[in-house]
Amino acid sequence: MAIMPSEELINKSAVYHVVNTADFLWTSFEDSNILYDPASGHTQVLNDFAREILDLLEDGPKTVSHLFSEFEEIIEKELDPDLKNKIVETVINFDNMGIIEPV
Amino acid sequence: MNLSETNSFIKKENQFMPVASRFHNENKLVKLNDSELDKRLSGDGIAMEVGPFSVNVLIKFKNVREDFLKIYRDFPFYDEPIVLDHSISVFGRNLFRQYLRPQAFVETEMNNDTIPLPAKIGMVSLEMGFNWQVAMGCKQYLMFHAGVVARDGIGLIMPAMSGSGKSTLAAGLSFRGWQLHSDEFGLLDLDAGELIPYPRAVSLKNQSIPVMKEWVSREHDNYEDYFTPAYPGTPKGTICYLRPPDQSIEEMHKRTKPNFVILPIFDPNSEPKIRPITKTMAFFRLVASSANYGDIGERAFSSIAKIIEESFVCEIIYPSLDTAVELVEAFIAEHSDPKKAGQDDG
Numbered sequence: 001m002a003i004m005p006s007e008e009l010i011n012k013s014a015v016y017h018v019v020n021t022a023d024f025l026w027t028s029f030e031d032s033n034i035l036y037d038p039a040s041g042h043t044q045v046l047n048d049f050a051r052e053i054l055d056l057l058e059d060g061p062k063t064v065s066h067l068f069s070e071f072e073e074i075i076e077k078e079l080d081p082d083l084k085n086k087i088v089e090t091v092i093n094f095d096n097m098g099i100i101e102p103v
Numbered sequence: 104m105n106l107s108e109t110n111s112f113i114k115k116e117n118q119f120m121p122v123a124s125r126f127h128n129e130n131k132l133v134k135l136n137d138s139e140l141d142k143r144l145s146g147d148g149i150a151m152e153v154g155p156f157s158v159n160v161l162i163k164f165k166n167v168r169e170d171f172l173k174i175y176r177d178f179p180f181y182d183e184p185i186v187l188d189h190s191i192s193v194f195g196r197n198l199f200r201q202y203l204r205p206q207a208f209v210e211t212e213m214n215n216d217t218i219p220l221p222a223k224i225g226m227v228s229l230e231m232g233f234n235w236q237v238a239m240g241c242k243q244y245l246m247f248h249a250g251v252v253a254r255d256g257i258g259l260i261m262p263a264m265s266g267s268g269k270s271t272l273a274a275g276l277s278f279r280g281w282q283l284h285s286d287e288f289g290l291l292d293l294d295a296g297e298l299i300p301y302p303r304a305v306s307l308k309n310q311s312i313p314v315m316k317e318w319v320s321r322e323h324d325n326y327e328d329y330f331t332p333a334y335p336g337t338p339k340g341t342i343c344y345l346r347p348p349d350q351s352i353e354e355m356h357k358r359t360k361p362n363f364v365i366l367p368i369f370d371p372n373s374e375p376k377i378r379p380i381t382k383t384m385a386f387f388r389l390v391a392s393s394a395n396y397g398d399i400g401e402r403a404f405s406s407i408a409k410i411i412e413e414s415f416v417c418e419i420i421y422p423s424l425d426t427a428v429e430l431v432e433a434f435i436a437e438h439s440d441p442k443k444a445g446q447d448d449g
Contacts, residue, residue, distance in 0.1 A: 025401055027408035036404040041397050043390055043404060049198035057417060 010064055010088050015103040016095070017061035018054065024099075040098050053090050054099070061103050064091055133176040144168050150191065150360070151180040154190040154301030154355055154447040155244070155290065156237070160229075163194035164207060167225035167368075171330045174304040174346045189240070191232040193225055213239045225335040227342055232303055237288055237301075240396055244299060245403050246413045247289035250367075251298055253283040253345060257435060258298045258359035259409070260289050261367050262392035268369035271311040274345055275424045276431065278319055282359075283351040293402050297358040302351045304331070304344035310345045314424055319345070361410050363435060364389065367427065375426035377434050378418040385416035 025036040033046045046054065056062060056070050068086055072079055079087075094100040104149040132140060132151065143149050145168065148161030150262035153175075160175075162168045177218040187197045192210045195201030196219070200208070207225030209217050209232040217235065237246070249262040250273030259281075270286035277283035283302050284290075290299040307315050312333060320326040331344040364385045389407045390396055396403045 023304060025404050027386075028268070029386065029411065032381075032383040034383065034408070036401060038401050041400060043387075045387070100184075 010092060011102075015061045015063050016057055016091060017103050018058050018100050019098065021058045024052045029073055035099070036065050037097075042097065044097055044099070050093075053087060054094065057094075057100055059072055067091070073096050088089070130180050130182060131177050132172065132180055135180075141165075144171070145432055148190075149180050150185050151175070151178050152185060152355070153178060153233075153303060154285075155299050156301075157181065157185050157232070158189040158191060159187050160235075161192040161200065162225075162229065162448060163192075164225050166224045167207060167229060168224060169195055170226040170344070172228060173328075173331050174344055177349060177352045189233075191229060191234045191236070193229050193232070195222065197317065209235075213235045219290075220337070223398065224337060224342075226331055226344065227334050227337050230306065230344065233289065233303060235381065241290070242395055242398055243293075245291040245293055245399055245406050246393060246395050247389060248287065249289040249389075250286050251284035251289040251418070252276045253284060253298065253300075253357075253359035254281045257363060257439075258361040259363040259431070259435070260298070260361050260414075261365050261366060261398060262289075263367050263387050266420075267367055268311065268424075270305055270307060271315060271369075271424055272367050272431070274305040274307070274315055274426050275428055276320055277348050277351055278322055279428060280355050281359065283347045285423075286358075291361070291406060291410075292358070293399070293406055295358070295365070296360055296406065298361050299358055300351070300355050302347040302355060305347065307343045307345055309340045312341065314328070315345055318424060360413075362414050363438070364411065364414045364416045365431060365434065366416075368418060368420045369422075369427075370420055371422050373420045373422050375421050375423075375430055376419070377430055378420060380416055380418050382411050382416055385414070386411045 020037060020039045023038050027034045031048060033048070033051045035044045035046060037044070053067065056067055064087065067077055068084060069089065091100070131194055132149070144160065144162050148159045150157060150159045155438045160171070163169055190212050192205050195205055198210050200206040205222035206219040207222045207228040208219040209228040211232050213236055217228065217231055218412065247260060247262055249260050250269040251261070252273055253261050261269050261272060273283060273286040282300065284298055284300040285302065288301050290301050291297070316319055316326060316330065324330065329346045333341050333343040366380065366388055377380045386407060393403065417434055419427060419430040419434070421430055
């Protein structure tokens with residue numbers, strides 16, 4: 001069975017925003033960031049990469065394509081397919097966690 | 104006498120009288136003579152103080168009363184009216200279950216889903232009742248399924264699954280100079296950030312029973328006096344209860360801030376070792392061990408974050424109680440200045 005690239009698992013035109021950004025509680029240890037979402041009562045651990053993506057979404061609603069562009073500006077080069085897949089997977093995970101949702 | 108009357112949260116006579124002080128209560132059960140104790144425990148029950156909780160205890164079976172007093176004889180009781188946190192009654196539900204094939208049923212103020220046990224192991228029912236009420240009803244303190252001990256300003260939390268030896272380790276440390284907070288329920292005051300002692304019967308299972316008897320006998324000639332009889336045939340095998348050290352009962356209200364979190368792993372085939380862990384791992388182990396984290400929510404998250412920020416953390420793997428105590432004390436000695444706590448990452 002062929003493995004579907006992550007980009008095909010997500011609606012690229014969907015605009016995502018962070019649901020309760022002002023209510024999140026954060027704590028950080030070593031290289032991980034721990035988030036408590038009072039809306040769900042769930043506690044999640046984010047690495048620095050995931051935290052960066054959430055920060056970008058907290059700045060304002062974005063599509064996955066917008067996230068690609070912003071990341072390319074940050075790292076000052078074109079994203080390779082692996083990195084794009086990681087971004088998409090992270091967005092899907094955030095959606096599953098309930099901390100972002102399509103506008 | 105109607106049992107529901109004895110279970111009232113307000114002890115009768117005059118519920119508008121001032122509530123007795125919960126601190127520095129000098130009335131110990133042992134000060135009552137045997138017949139008075141027996142009469143009160145089997146009558147309306149005795150309102151007593153166990154850590155931060157007041158609890159009315161009523162026991163209809165003589166053998167259970169004897170075992171209960173072996174553990175709790177030095178605990179304070181109230182003679183004045185008191186607002187009760189908990190209430191526990193152990194009794195036979197009818198004459199048949201009281202006398203012919205006696206069976207100890209435990210009734211608390213929660214939903215009572217416990218299965219009655221034979222009266223000869225009724226002490227197990229009583230302790231299950233204590234655990235049930237705290238596990239289900241305690242929302243004012245953050246609760247950890249953990250052994251907790253303290254000494255010289257050091258508050259040590261040892262979260263662990265059942266079978267990891269945390270009760271044995273907490274008890275072992277407490278008979279070597281540490282204050283026993285609990286072998287089972289770590290309680291944290293959310294406002295003060297302090298660990299609250301809740302010393303009760305230490306529940307020893309199966310192979311840990313001879314281990315602790317040998318351990319206590321090294322310091323106490325009268326070591327058998329600290330143990331109840333062994334109760335075989337419980338759902339967890341053979342259980343025996345150990346009375347906390349006298350000093351831990353005396354210091355039942357002495358609180359300590361937590362500054363060490365150690366995850367104990369008992370492995371009889373391992374070499375003893377201290378293994379570093381990340382603070383993130385320690386954080387999630389505390390979250391996972393907390394029975395009321397979800398109920399308390401944001402304050403629970405912030406409290407655990409603060410504990411981990413200010414604590415040294417590690418995992419110990421040990422093959423015996425001697426090595427476990429050595430590992431704990433070695434790790435704490437290495438980081439013994441509480442002022443340094445939290446400056447290193449494990």
